[in-house]
Amino acid sequence: MDPADLRTRLAEADLPDEAAQALSARLDDSKADSASLTRAIGLPWTRGPAKPLAIAPLRSALESEHFAPPQAVATIAEHVTAHDARQTAAQPSHAPQRLLCLHGPDGVGKTVVARTIARVLDRPVEVIDLAQLGAAAEIWQRRGQPGALMGAVEQAQSDQAVVVLAGLDRAAERWGADIGTLLARLTDAHRRASVRDPFFDVPFDLSHTLIIVTCRWTQSLSADDLSRLDVAELPGFLIDQKTELSRRTLMPAALADHGLTPTDLTIDGNALLVLIRSYTDEAGVARLDDLLRRIVRRSLVAGVQRADTPSVIASEDLFDLAGRPLLPERRDRRAQRRGHTAALVIDEHGGRHGVVLAVLMPGLGHALIPGLGRISMLDTNGADVSRELMVVTAAIRARLSDLQVSARFLQEFDMHVEVPRSTLSNDQAAAALAVAIAIVSLARDRPVDPELASTGSLSVDGRVEPTVAVAPKVLAAHRAGVRRVVLPRGNERDLDELPPRIHDDITFIPVDDIAQALQVALR
16 A cells, blocks of 8 residues: 555544554555555554443353353353443453353354353454464464454454454463463553553553453363363253254254255254254263254255155154264163262363273282282273272272272272273373272172262272363263262262253262271262
């Protein structure tokens, strides 16, 4: 663009004095890049009138559209209210500007919730997928283009936009300590008020931008990182909530994307329930959404091939349209088995109901493992987890008499234990309580309550230690039809945040040590 035209545009733009002076000085430089100058002048310098804060509609949308837990709704409402109060204050605050963090497994709709927040607050929204950035520094600067943050603000054409940084925990795994530096800079009030992207090379105030981060788990973040976040947990959905989301949102969207309406094709209630229970095992609805879209596509193909295609999908149609069920039929809850018990762990889809399976073999089948005796443990992928769960046998051997386990039994038999793998870095030890129940079940020749599941770490003296991610684990137990859950007493407070329906269907049994757990678990 011609320099004279740029000067005219600069004079007409309502820029802060510091920004106007900086750009005017660049216009005097014959080597200045006119493209970046043009885009810098076109940034959203003018702030629109303040809009009334819509907290009541926001709460309603979060509860009715997303089934967000009460604590998550409260955290989001508090953060948005505090952010608004800070922006409308007579004097700018220099206190750290915390970020809202939406935390939960894949598929629970964290980004969708962020979009809902933006919609209710009447703000534009931009999403930055941190997986697409090579380094944390690209938030602030990139070669030949604006940094990701200022690029999002430019795209939104509003300094009051909602900017979502998606995948913070995955980024933390790649960037290490740089993630802490990034969060420190994003929450620093002085630096937010004057962000100077090298591409635009002019200070810009991002104090009014609502920055939301999303992550699957917060365990990869340090205590300092967490102190800069207001964390709202979205652990997943109950079956009836998935059914409602399917009818209200997922199926209509799948139909619309294929040029259909609900009058052209629908799925009956029983088929939808079978699809949710037998074809998915996730906290969210990502796989369910994929299955519904697959059903729509295959129904379209079938309709082209023959005229008698049903417009209502019944459960008997699912095998042809959705394929083989992901999950086998549920085991008989009345069957009492020795050495079998359920453990609640975490995987990439959220909480998971896994089975601990312990079997006996004649003794001296393999070399002794220091600290373990003749007990080997592998996870469901075949990886050795003996070292991670060594505390189990230490706790049992330290209390043989108390737990009614024969020392001779441990000497004469080898034992192999298959343990469900937890993908959360510090959660594998949470299978320890279930492993101990399975081992003692064999040692005492007593079956385990088949309707029971457990989670919890152990100390070497047999105390049951608190675990992490209780809510998604309990949701997994509910999906599996578990009736009783044994968990550490230290996690009892986490139960307060669960939906009332969970408490109606599951009896929770907090325990302090392994002996109490065994008294409940063994028949």
